[in-house]
Amino acid sequence: MDIRSILLGFLMHDSMTGYDLKKAFSISFSFFSGLSYGSIYPALRKMEKQGLISKRLEIRSDGPNRKIYTITDAGKAAFLDALRVPLPRDQPKSPFLMRLFFFTHLSPEERQAIVVNYLSFVEETRRQMEIARPEIEARADRFQFLCYEFGLRFFSDLTRNLAQVVDSLDEEEKEERK
Amino acid sequence: MDIRSILLGFLMHDSMTGYDLKKAFSISFSFFSGLSYGSIYPALRKMEKQGLISKRLEIRSDGPNRKIYTITDAGKAAFLDALRVPLPRDQPKSPFLMRLFFFTHLSPEERQAIVVNYLSFVEETRRQMEIARPEIEARADRFQFLCYEFGLRFFSDLTRNLAQVVDSLDEEEKEERK
DNA sequence: AGGAGCATGTAAGCGGTTACATGATTTA
């Protein structure tokens, strides 16, 4: 699922500007992924050329002009097609796993520091997700909420697994010192 | 951690050709990530220019000639630096989550099919990891094995969470039919 | 007067994939 399908997905719900799309995405998905203007605006132009969305220029006196994009029937069809494309296998290309893989080249102290630091990072993300819960409960549909809960569990599991790694490192260090 | 650091990491252990590097990576990391020749060979040339690795041409009669790369002292230093760079926050950019987020646009049958299909995919990956266990136990160091176990737990957790999503979908469908 | 927020965009570059191209040797 590329960026274009995601933009179409949001436009299924409502017509918006590129700016709005970025906001909508950030609110719903800040914990999973980011989207920058540098990819949004070119994507919108391309999709307009392909007839997946249509543009309406709104001239305003109380602010900068806006380009409001609306999904077309062709766009809706393209979006549904994209939803139905078989999923690729998930590859958790985690930078952390890469580090762990080469831990033998670091000192015990450095290893500990990396894992503990990463762990606190993950826990912080999880806390932030919990803070955002009421807002998500308010605006998300049931599937989007399912998505949110899935994410929460993901980070909980990650926390638990990282704690286990910390334990393993502790034990090994003790044995080394014997 | 980019591709170059990973290649350096493998070269820390032993001198190898580009072909060998791809194999080494595939064996250790097939479940997490892939690496193609289209990125390996240019990366090796670049790193040679930068003095991070050195090349030795081996002319053979019993097969194609090989370019064997060896990490230099500068390369070792660069690798350790890369290991110590603070980790970015993990973003589980899962294509599955994106689908789930827009599930409202699909029929209950299609939703079920996607999740169940994905679930079987994940379970299959997990099975393959378990099959590979003896080989990994044989060749991996303790941190690499920690890595393997971490991955296993990741897929177990994913399986569990997906099963929960299936349950949620089932319940909602039942309620809808009332 | 200055900063935050609204709004749109471009250019350069990074990191990577896919498909293509070549050619040798070993195994079935």
Next chain:
DNA sequence: TAAATCATGTAACCGCTTACATGCTCCT
């Protein structure tokens, strides 16, 4: 003799980020 494995590489392209550039309005 065909297929698999060994071995190296290029060209075109994709998707995305970062940094830059512009300019307006509202609030303090």
